[in-house]
Amino acid sequence: MHTTLTEQRLIGLARTLTRLRADSPFYRQLIPAGDIGPANAPALLRQLPWLDPAGWAAVREQLRTSTFDGIATGFTNGTSGVPKAFYSTEAERAALRAGRVADGRRRLQLVGFNHGAVVGLDLAGEGDFVPLLSMRYFDLAADLIANGSADGSRVRVLAGTARQIKDLTLHMQQRFGDLAGFGLETLEVGREFLSPGWESRLREWWGAEIDTVYGFSELRMCNALKCRVCAHHHFPPSCVAEVVDPADPDRYVPLGGRGSLLVTALHPYVEFEPRIRYRPGDLVELAAQPCPKWGEPGFRPLGREEHCLAVGERGVFVTTADCVAVLADLPQVAVSPRHLYPDADQRHYEAGSPRFKLVDDAAGPAVHVELRFDPRVWPQEARAVADLARASLPAELQVVLHGPGTLDDVTLV
Incomplete structure (x- = not known):
């Protein structure tokens, strides 16, 4: 009999809660005695406390299920804060290796959204890894794509953040012109909003499919791929997700609603330091209906909770994703200058993210947007940006326009 994706999750959740009760000092007193199966596992999970990164770190030693024997250390990439050390067991690494689907295509990883997991979880066999630290590395990556490796194999999958892939694309266009002839089949974009x-540009220029991935470098087993059928992200069967009201985590949001993500990574993918109802600090939007392919609703990442606003009496969320969708493709809006590669020149400017931030202060909720020109000098062009933003965002808020280089503390996307 075929097991659905949801049924696989519930079986794994029951196994995880049973093991936690036996081996974790923190959860031993929180999970009642008795058999745990797929039917009662969700109710038991819901009774457990959720932990944000600070809360999880405070009880970290009590969470651990075994000694340090055979433990490997990795580091997160620090995109949402200071890089953090994480540990893994051989059972975790074996489970990840066994669950990895190898399609035989050569990959080039630009060392972004999973580099900590690559180091800490011994998964470097996935392909070539080129860190884009300077223009010399850009040329190395470009040559691998254009000319192939010494064994004659060609790169078919390019994986990295949106910023990295856009940077490399513009670099290669300047060097080679047409990119479609290099045979790249898939661009795998992780973490950042595209x-x-x-x-559309990347798909046209490369002649490749676009896969977007949402995930965490310390929880590689929870990476969620955007489905080409329903256009929402789905977590793999190695974890369980809940979407709750940010102000009341005991209340689940309805289908089509927006809320805080809670992630539970299942045994044995997280064995030594379990993350149960882990709240990474991200807002997501549930799909309005189940996916025809997977039989369960997916979700859409919306951005960090700290960068989003709840506007009006109904608390409608205006998020990073909303602002990117409205502002990122407007030629009037400034983008973040190059800061990662000291020897990069102006040709990489257009790869930057739109400069904006959401603010709720004494003047009321507003989105502040930096333009490429002084709005006082070009008032009609500036007004067009403000009108579009007001009409397109999901809640009414002020639009405050700034001239070049005058908006501080922009939202990171």
Whole structure:
């Protein structure tokens, strides 16, 4: 009999809760005695406390299920804060290796959204890894794609953040012109938002499919791929997700609603330091209906909770994803300058993310947007940006326009 994706999750959740009760000092007193099966596992999970990164770190030693024997250390990539050490067991690494689907295509990883997991979980066999630390590395990556490796194999999958892939694409266009002839089949974009305009450009320029991935470097087993059928992300069967009201985590949001993500990574993918109802600090939007392919609703990443606003009495969320969708493809909006590669020149400017931030202060909720020109000098062009933003965002808020280089503390996307 075929087991659905949801049924696989519930079986794994029951196994995880049973093991935690036996081996974790923190959860031993929180999970009642008795058999745990797929039917009662969700109710038991819901009774457990959720932990954000600070809360998880505070009880970290009590969470651990075994000694340090055979433990390997990795580090997160620090995109949402200071890089953090994480540990893994051989059972975790074996489970990840066994669950990895190898399609035989050569990959080039630009060392972004999973580099900590690659080091800590011994998964370097996935392909070539080129860190884009300077223009010399850009040329190395470009040559691998254009000319292939010494064994004659060609790169078919390019994986990295949106910023990295856009940077490398512009670099290669300057060197080679047409990119479609290099045979790249898939661009795998992780962590950062890819605007509709840039998604269309990359697909056209490379002649490749676009896969977007949402995930965490310390929880590689929870990476969620955007489905080509329903256009929402789905977590793999190695974890369980809940979407709750940010102000009341005991209340689940309805289908089509927006809320805080809670992630539970299942045994044995996280064995030594379990993350149960882990709240990474991200807002997501549930799909309005189940996916025809997977039989369960997916979700859409919306951005970090700290960067989003709840507007009005109904608390409608205006999020990073909303602002990117509206602002990123407007030529009037400034983008973040190059800061990662000291020897990069102006040709990489257009790869930057739109400069904006959401603010709720004494003047009320507003989105502040930096333009490429002084709005006082070009008032009609500035007004067009403000009108579009007000009409397109999901809640009414002020639009405050700034001239070049005058907006501080922009939202990171």
